[in-house]
Amino acid sequence: MALSVFDSKSASVRVFEPLNPGKVGIYVCGPTVQSAPHVGHLRSAVAFDIIANWLRIGHGFDVKLVRNVTDIDDKILVNAKEQGKDWRELALDVEAIFNSVYDSIGAGVEHRPHATEHIGGMISLIKELIGRGHAYQAAGSANVFFDTASWAGYGELTRQKLENMEGEAIGGGRRAAHDFALWKAPKVGEPDTAAWDSPWGRGRPGWHIECSAMTFAEFGEAFDIHGGGLDLRFPHHENELAQSRAAGYAFANYWMHNGLVTVSGQKMSKSLGNGVSVEEFFEQGSPAAVRYWLGSAHYRSTLDYSAGAIADAEAAVSRIRNYLTRNKANAGVIPVAFAEAMDSDFNVPAALGVLHDAVRAGNSGDESVAASVAAMAVVLGIEAPVAEVNHELAAKVEGLLEQRNAARANKDFTRSDSIREELNQLGVTIEDTANGTTWSING
RNA sequence: GGUCGAGUGGCUGAGCGGCCCAAAGCGACAGCCUGCAAAGCUGUAAAACCACGGGUUCAAAUCCCGUCUCGACCUCCA
Numbered sequence: 001m002a003l004s005v006f007d008s009k010s011a012s013v014r015v016f017e018p019l020n021p022g023k024v025g026i027y028v029c030g031p032t033v034q035s036a037p038h039v040g041h042l043r044s045a046v047a048f049d050i051i052a053n054w055l056r057i058g059h060g061f062d063v064k065l066v067r068n069v070t071d072i073d074d075k076i077l078v079n080a081k082e083q084g085k086d087w088r089e090l091a092l093d094v095e096a097i098f099n100s101v102y103d104s105i106g107a108g109v110e111h112r113p114h115a116t117e118h119i120g121g122m123i124s125l126i127k128e129l130i131g132r133g134h135a136y137q138a139a140g141s142a143n144v145f146f147d148t149a150s151w152a153g154y155g156e157l158t159r160q161k162l163e164n165m166e167g168e169a170i171g172g173g174r175r176a177a178h179d180f181a182l183w184k185a186p187k188v189g190e191p192d193t194a195a196w197d198s199p200w201g202r203g204r205p206g207w208h209i210e211c212s213a214m215t216f217a218e219f220g221e222a223f224d225i226h227g228g229g230l231d232l233r234f235p236h237h238e239n240e241l242a243q244s245r246a247a248g249y250a251f252a253n254y255w256m257h258n259g260l261v262t263v264s265g266q267k268m269s270k271s272l273g274n275g276v277s278v279e280e281f282f283e284q285g286s287p288a289a290v291r292y293w294l295g296s297a298h299y300r301s302t303l304d305y306s307a308g309a310i311a312d313a314e315a316a317v318s319r320i321r322n323y324l325t326r327n328k329a330n331a332g333v334i335p336v337a338f339a340e341a342m343d344s345d346f347n348v349p350a351a352l353g354v355l356h357d358a359v360r361a362g363n364s365g366d367e368s369v370a371a372s373v374a375a376m377a378v379v380l381g382i383e384a385p386v387a388e389v390n391h392e393l394a395a396k397v398e399g400l401l402e403q404r405n406a407a408r409a410n411k412d413f414t415r416s417d418s419i420r421e422e423l424n425q426l427g428v429t430i431e432d433t434a435n436g437t438t439w440s441i442n443g
Numbered sequence: 444g445g446u447c448g449a450g451u452g453g454c455u456g457a458g459c460g461g462c463c464c465a466a467a468g469c470g471a472c473a474g475c476c477u478g479c480a481a482a483g484c485u486g487u488a489a490a491a492c493c494a495c496g497g498g499u500u501c502a503a504a505u506c507c508c509g510u511c512u513c514g515a516c517c518u519c520c521a
Contacts, residue, residue: 008447011447028521029521030521031520031521032519032520034519037521038520038521039521040520040521041521042521043521044521045521047521073519074519075519075520155446158446158447158516158517159446159447160445160446160447160516160517161445161446163445164444164445164446164517165445165446165517166444166445166517166518178517207519227521228521229520229521230447230448230515230516230521231515231516231519231520231521232520232521233447233515233516234446234516234517235516235517235518236519236520257521258521259448259515260514260515260521261521262514262515265513265514266513266514267514267515267520269520293455296455296456296468297455297456297457298456298457300448301448301449301456302448302449302514302515304455306454306455308454308455308469308470309454309455311469312454312455312468312469312470313455313468313469315468315469315470316455316467316468316469318482319468319482319483322482322483323483326482341457347457347458348457349455349456349457349458349466349467349468350457350458350466350467352456352457352467352468353456353457353466353467353468354466354467355467356466356467356468357466357467360483360484363482363483363484364483364484364485365484408478411478413478413479416478416479417478417479417480420480420481429481429482430481430482431481431482431483432477432480432481432482433482433483
């Protein structure tokens with residue numbers, strides 16, 4: 001069965017073939033740690049987590065998933081100054097928040113290169129570009145720009161022509177509107193800790209060069225998949241591509257862009273003030289529900305948020321999670337229909353349909369599906385709720401259940417119902433089954 | 444101005460030439476189960492005439508043309 005992937009550079013579905021047999025390298029643009037995460041970051045994280053899972057589980061690839069941390073940037077400096085904090089401290093604090101949120105929805109990543117750890121690599125890359133005639137230093141300043149006019153391939157990722165594009169004002173030594181900064185001279189008032197020595201003078205790297213240098217450090221001159229949000233396609237990814245290719249690297253073989261999260265049809269963004277914070281999301285449902293919702297649409301489509309969306313997702317995942325707790329099984333064979341859906345550019349919604357069908361079959365008494373349900377759930381990152389219950393509560397619940405069963409045996413239903421209500425108040429849901437009563441903590 | 448997407452039942456959301464009298468989930472209603480619920484199962488409904496108008500084809504939600512509406516990017520953004 002062939003895995004096909006929509007490659008946004010060629011704008012076509014291509015059969016996926018790793019550069020090195022059995023191994024897959026994925027680089028996903030991670031957050032700029034300037035302020036708290038928003039829902040869009042989570043969507044990207046979930047999308048690529050599922051993609052990596054399928055590459056590993058469905059195809060047995062040895063996947064290295066890298067998600068960088070942009071920890072030096074104009075906004076970090078600005079925000080830190082406003083908060084009267086050292087920028088490095090702000091970056092660290094914000095990154096910690098990101099990590100905990102990513103972890104809570106099961107989308108943590110092992111490889112997290114930081115921009116500030118790769119300044120040396122960026123400097124060599126810029127040197128290479130200047131040497132090849134694709135970059136220039138502005139007269140009388142440490143600013144270095146990429147020379148878009150020198151690179152015929154510029155615009156190939158987004159299939160745009162330079163003359164049709166709007167651009168920035170020419171100034172600061174920039175020769176053309178789309179020439180972008182590779183190295184930036186420090187601005188007045190910026191702390192000296194935010195500047196590094198370079199052949200062009202003290203300064204700091206431009207945003208785009210960071211990713212190019214980090215992919216090189218992690219994978220070398222070529223790697224399989226470059227991912228990120230659709231909003232990064234231009235200019236970020238276009239610029240990364242241009243500078244990396246101009247420096248002589250093959251760079252990414254496939255480009256994958258996840259769709260954006262919108263609210264009432266509009267992109268969620270700070271400037272529009274329509275952002276729904278991550279806190280608000282988690283108030284509406286469990287992390288499992290948030291993750292399910294984020295992954296429930298195809299990764300390339302726009303995901304529109306509306307009130308009640310998380311609650312709906314909660315109901316849907318609960319079906320699967322409840323089944324999982326009732327039918328514990330080791331991951332077994334993945335159904336063909338599920339594999340076909342995932343192989344077709346990671347069609348999670350269709351795969352979810354297969355999962356739900358299997359759950360229904362299982363709930364109808366077909367015990368043979370338990371292992372495959374477990375296997376599919378692992379791919380999608382759906383887990384049975386982990387009961388983190390303290391013994392005190394457990395003892396109390398068991399005691400109450402005993403009393404309730406006694407009451408039921410005596411047909412004292414007023415008593416048994418009040419006990420059920422009491423348990424409900426404790427946040428405990430009970431299920432009466434043929435084999436007795438089971439209970440679980442809500443959420 | 445340029446580039447690229449989207450419009451499918453009450454809601455979410457697959458399908459992208461025949462297997463579609465359109466998957467799956469949520470929601471609604473009914474039945475079964477239950478002491479009653481919950482969970483689960485079964486079934487039903489809502490005009491799903493697949494934005495609209497043409498066309499191609501033996502065959503179109505799916506391809507082509509036009510129209511309308513909405514969105515993203517072209518400045519920092521997952």
